[in-house]
Amino acid sequence: MSTPTERTTGSTEVKHPDGKGIGLWLKLALVLLGIVLLALLPQVLSRYYIILMMPFFAYSIALLGLNLLFGYTGLISFGHALFIGVGAYSAAFLMRDGGLEYMEPLILLSVLGAVIVAVPVGLLAVRYIGIYFGLLTLAFGMLFYSFLLKFYSITSGDQGIRVEKPILLGFIDTTGIDYLTGPFYYYCLGLLVVMALVMWRIVKSPFGLTLRCVRDNSVKAESLGIGVYRYRFYAFLISAIYGGVAGVILAVSVGQVDPTMSYWTSSGNLVFMTLLGGFTSFLGPIVGAGAFILLQDQVMSLWEYWRLVFGAILALIVIFAPSGLMGLLTMGWKKVVR
Amino acid sequence: MLEIKDLDVFIQSSHILQDVSLSVGESELVCLVGRNGAGRTTILRSVLGFIRPDSGSIKYGGQELIGLAPYEIASLGIGYAPEGSAIFSDLTVEENIQISTWTRKTGRSGEERIETALEIFPVLRKYLRRKGDHMSGGERKMLSIARALALDPEFLVLDEPFEGLSPAIIPQVAEGVSAITKMGHSVLMAESNIAHVPEWAAKVFVIERGEIIFEGRPAEVYEHKEVLDVIGGSGNDERICTT
Structure with missing residues (x-):
């Protein structure tokens, strides 16, 4: 879409009040950095911390999708781990029963699995908003969890299914732990960058702006010709796709899938990470994923009641920093600039 | 262009609209005047698909609107500028206007449609990159109408476009409405203040307790004291919209 501002304002071009022109380049430079x-990181960190980065990549991708639903469309899902579970189990089934050993078709087919599940769930859930949407997604998440747990002959129940290391890009077939700390690390980093770029395009496109209209005032959005349910549904499908990809990464990095991946606490963790990083910012969920994983690792090693600490942190964020860590960083940056 | 016939609306057990009939012709400005709670907004909401009437018909260009979803009605070419503006505060002024060009495709390009809207309300050019919540009440009203206009509609529904505006701003908005009508758009405008009804409006319908009690030219309203009593006009009010 062209920018009529430049054409219509001519020589008196209006600058954005917060000087976004400069801010954008600085943000881009920070992202590249x-x-x-x-x-x-693999050159300086120990293997322990590099492996800890795997769930960071997976959750970052899942949260980019979840935030399209939450931050941009205004729908909070309490059952989003459903799609991580579907992605992870699809990969496990495809490897165990289908003999598939290449990563790319594994991702594509697992995403297809996530979409197949998301279509009926989304068609029903997007007709509701607020707590009703949240509870419906939670219910579907728990349904899938129960399926994984009880249909032992298919899913192996709470024992889960072992996942082998797939071949990357058709030729990278490293064995042992070097696979995770070497090629798979860079593969996940590349995947995160690509999926973040795609999401950036989505949220900055007319479609993304339309989602923000739906979030701000769905009634008025309808009067502008926006089919609210349709747009919510599309956002739901995209977020499920991101969840599916995250599931495959988690399955491969852990080497095992089990029902807890789609348990409600996993969905709760996703919401926690989003709030921790800040759902009002594009990069907030990624920052949230990193902070959560690091915090969890450190606090768990210090105190067995680590969930108490997390509960207190969540309460503090909601009360004192509703825009999350990114909100605090932005506020600090503005103070420095002044 | 728009034909409302024998419209009845019940909300719970209340009979909100009773046998309402009115019509808006091609390139006409028709005003619907009534006190708060008289049923003005219910008529507009019925036309826009937000309320499903219990009986009657609403035909637009011969097509029945009852049963269509609001977004389907908008895509037929009915633009809406609601009372209170309801602009998207998280979006810039430019994005607020652009949204309408994406949701309905017509023969005209998005740029042309945005340019038309900005020609009607040139003051908005200064604020294109500004967020919607950094605008004054009058500018929000203009943005709301400009956004509806960017839908490239044949028909515009304006709900109290002058409500809450300072007397200094009202002429700017009134000029915009006048220009829109001159461009050939049909307009149905709801108002609570008879002094805000432009003299050149094709028709005025006065609604009271869900019933149309008067239909005629704007000047004729002032000849009916009983009607003026109902809508609170004294006949000596200063006419604000005479453009």
């Missing part, structure tokens, strides 16, 4: 730092 972040990617370079992530690429250098």
Whole structure:
């Protein structure tokens, strides 16, 4: 879409009040720096921390999708781990029963599995908003969890299914732990960058702006010709796709899938990460995923009642920093600039 | 263009609209005047698909609107600028206007449609990159109408476009409404203040307790004291919209 501002305002071009022109380049530079730092991490960190980065990549991708639903469309899902579970189990089934050993078809087919589940769930759930939407998604998440737990002959119940290391890009077939700390790390980083870029395009496109209209005032959005249910449904499908991809990464990095992946506490963790990072910012959920994983690792090793600490943190965020860590960072940055 | 016939609306057990009939012709401005709670907004909401009437018909260009979803009605070419503006505060002024060009495709390009809207309300050019919540009440009203206009509608529904505006701003908005009508758009405008009804409006319908009690030219309203009594006009009010 062209920018009529430039054409219509001519020589008196209006600058954004917060000087977004400069801010955008700075943000881009920071993001590039972040990617370079992530690429250098395997050279400086111990294997323990590199492996800890795997769930970071997986959750970051899942949260990019979840935030399209939550931050941009205004729908909070309490059962989003359903799609992580579907993605992870699809990969496990495809490897165990289908003999598939290549990562790319594994991702594509697992995403297809997530979409197949998301279509009926989404068609029903997007007709509701607020707590009703949240509870419906929670219910479907728990249904899937019960299926995984009880249909032992298919899913192996609480024992789960072992997942082998798939071949990357058709030729990378490293064995042992080097697979995770080497090629798979960079594969996940690349996947995160690509999926973040795609999501950036989505949220900045007319479709993304339309979702924000739906979130702000669905009634008025309808009067502008926006089919609210349709747009919510599309957002739901996209978020499920991101969840599916995250599930495959988790399954491969853990080497095992089990029903807890789609348990309600996993969905709760996703919401926690989103709030921790800040759902009003594009990168907030990614920051939230990183902070959560690091915090969980540190606090768990210090105190067995780590959930108490997390509960207190969540309460503090909601009360004092509703825009999350990214909100605090932005506020701090603005103070420095002034 | 728009034909409402024998419309009845019940909300719970209350009979909100009773046998309401009115019509809006091509390129006409028709005003619907009534006190708060008289049923004005219910008529507009019925036309826009937000309320499903219990009986009667609403035909637009011969097509029945009852039963269609609001977004389907908008895509037929009916633009709506609601009372209170309801602009999207998280979006810039430019994005607020652009949204309408994406949701309904017509023969005209998005740029042309945005340019038309900005020609009607040139003051908005200054604020294109500004967020919607950084606008004054009058500017929000203009943005709301501009956004409806960018839908490239043949028919516009304006709900109290002058409500809450300072007397200094009202002429700017009134000029915009006048220009829209001159461009050939049909307009159905709801108002609570008879002084806000432009003299050049094709017709005025006065509604009271869900019933149309008067239909005629704007000047004729002032000849009916009983009607003026109902809508609170004294006949000596200063006419604000005379453009």
